[in-house]
Amino acid sequence: MANEHAAHADHVEPNYLAIMVLLTVLTILELLVPPLVSDKLTAGSLLVILAVVKALLVALYFMHLRFERTTLSVIALTPMAICVFLIIMLLPDLTSTTRTYTPAEPTAVSEPAGH
Amino acid sequence: MSEAVVDSHAPVQQPAESPVTPESWGKLGMWVFLAGDAMSFGGLLAGYGAMRASSPDWPNPLDSLGIQLTAFMTFLLIVSSFTMVKALSAAKHSDLPNFRKYLLLTIIGGAIFLGLQAYEWTHLTQVGMTMSGNPWGAPLFGTTFYILTGFHGCHVFGGVVYLTCVLFAGMNGKFLGKNSSPVEIVGLYWHFVDLVWILVFTFVYLL
Numbered sequence: 001m002a003n004e005h006a007a008h009a010d011h012v013e014p015n016y017l018a019i020m021v022l023l024t025v026l027t028i029l030e031l032l033v034p035p036l037v038s039d040k041l042t043a044g045s046l047l048v049i050l051a052v053v054k055a056l057l058v059a060l061y062f063m064h065l066r067f068e069r070t071t072l073s074v075i076a077l078t079p080m081a082i083c084v085f086l087i088i089m090l091l092p093d094l095t096s097t098t099r100t101y102t103p104a105e106p107t108a109v110s111e112p113a114g115h
Numbered sequence: 116m117s118e119a120v121v122d123s124h125a126p127v128q129q130p131a132e133s134p135v136t137p138e139s140w141g142k143l144g145m146w147v148f149l150a151g152d153a154m155s156f157g158g159l160l161a162g163y164g165a166m167r168a169s170s171p172d173w174p175n176p177l178d179s180l181g182i183q184l185t186a187f188m189t190f191l192l193i194v195s196s197f198t199m200v201k202a203l204s205a206a207k208h209s210d211l212p213n214f215r216k217y218l219l220l221t222i223i224g225g226a227i228f229l230g231l232q233a234y235e236w237t238h239l240t241q242v243g244m245t246m247s248g249n250p251w252g253a254p255l256f257g258t259t260f261y262i263l264t265g266f267h268g269c270h271v272f273g274g275v276v277y278l279t280c281v282l283f284a285g286m287n288g289k290f291l292g293k294n295s296s297p298v299e300i301v302g303l304y305w306h307f308v309d310l311v312w313i314l315v316f317t318f319v320y321l322l
Binding site (some may be wrong): 086 | 134135153157160161168169201302314315316
């Protein structure tokens with residue numbers, strides 16, 4: 001138990017300045033994506049990848065998740081898994097909403113005449 | 116008196132399982148809270164995505180929102196996260212002046228962020244973007260923007276108050292050395308707020 005305490009307190013401190021510089025560089029890269037990449041899908045995927053990398057850097061090094069027990073990472077990853085599930089469940093709804101968007105009005109007008 | 120001495124030497128009762136965070140239970144508590152908070156933000160972001168995907172006339176955020184200012188705000192939060200880890204590192208090494216200095220810098224970074232957000236919101240409302248409409252297209256653009264950035268801004272405000280409380284409580288060296296756990300816990304919250312802003316910045320401003 002005492003040894004574990006020491007192991008947690010004495011882990012080699014990551015180079016925080018390097019992480020900060022890396023995060024800034026990645027932010028600048030993100031800003032360059034919309035003007036330079038014209039294809040919507042490519043630009044979108046690049047931005048999402050860059051954002052996920054930045055979020056991982058913050059969680060792993062600033063929040064020390066890399067040096068903690070795996071159980072803590074499982075706790076941190078649970079909401080991410082649930083959010084991915086939520087997005088997958090929302091996807092079929094999105095396509096149907098867009099399809100019924102335009103013809104909604106004429107049916108509403110013609111209905112009282114039929115009765 | 117003698118009884119107390121005997122007690123302190125008695126074998127400590129071993130818990131049935133070893134704690135996930137041996138340093139303090141508060142740290143585990145903060146992680147569980149952050150997991151719940153991540154689901155709030157995840158729900159809001161997923162809802163934003165759903166509304167955006169089903170609105171054909173969604174405005175291009177790059178044309179309507181000021182990217183330079185928010186890019187600077189992102190940089191500010193990254194730097195304040197850096198000063199936060201430096202404050203924790205100073206607290207662990209019992210370096211009181213640096214602990215105070217870096218924690219104060221973190222608080223100032225958060226306060227400037229809030230000021231810039233207030234400036235941005237004022238500008239956007241003057242241009243005509245409100246919760247119910249905007250000059251560029253789908254009214255939900257304004258609704259989701261204010262809800263998402265507002266919910267995050269509330270977290271930054273809460274973080275600045277929390278950090279200030281920790282600074283005042285630790286002013287005289289209460290959180291140095293082995294007692295630095297409260298600094299680590301406030302740091303976890305602050306980095307989470309930074310992490311969420313990284314995602315909000317990408318999904319609301321850049322995509």
